[in-house]
Amino acid sequence: MTNSSAVIKTNPNHTAATHHVIHSEMLLFKIKSLQDLYKDEVMTIKDMNKLARLLLKHHSPATPDPLKQYDICQNKLQVGVYCLTCGSLPLLRSKGAWICPVCKTASKDAHLYTLNDYYLLIGSVITNKRLRWFCNISSRSIAAKLLTSLDLKQSGMQKKSYL
Structure with missing residues (x-):
C-alpha cells in the first residue's frame, strides 16, 4: 500500500494476507x-x-480482443471523435479543428484519442476507409491528411494502403 495512513484490515481467517x-x-x-x-x-x-533468454525466445505478445471477449459487434460501437471536455459524441470537423456541438470546445488533436481507442478495440492497422468510419468523417481527403499527420509507416498502394 502506498498510502501510509491507510489501515490494513484482514479477515481473521486469512492470516496470510498480513504477511x-x-x-x-x-x-x-x-x-x-x-x-x-x-x-x-x-x-x-x-x-x-x-532462463531469461528462454523466456524471451518463447515470448509472444498478448493480442487481446476486447470486442470478442465481451461479445460486442463492431457495428454496435458508438463511433466518432469524442469531446475531451464534456464527453459528447461526435465532434464536428471544421477548419482543421474538432468542434464540440455541446460545449463548443475546439481541439486540433481530439482524433488522436479516438485513434488510440481504435488501436485498443480493433487493432494496429487502419485504412482511410476504417478511419472515416471510426472517426465519423465523410471526406477521404481529410482522413488522408489526418493519417499523413500521424507519420506512421504506410504499407500497400493507393486503395490497398494501410498504416
Missing part, C-alpha cells in the same frame, strides 16, 4: 528480511540468464 500486504515504507525492511530468510542461492546468475 503479503504491507505499507510502502516497510518494503525495504521486508526485502531485507526475505534476503535474511532465503540465503541459499537457488539459481546461479548463469542459470537466470539462461
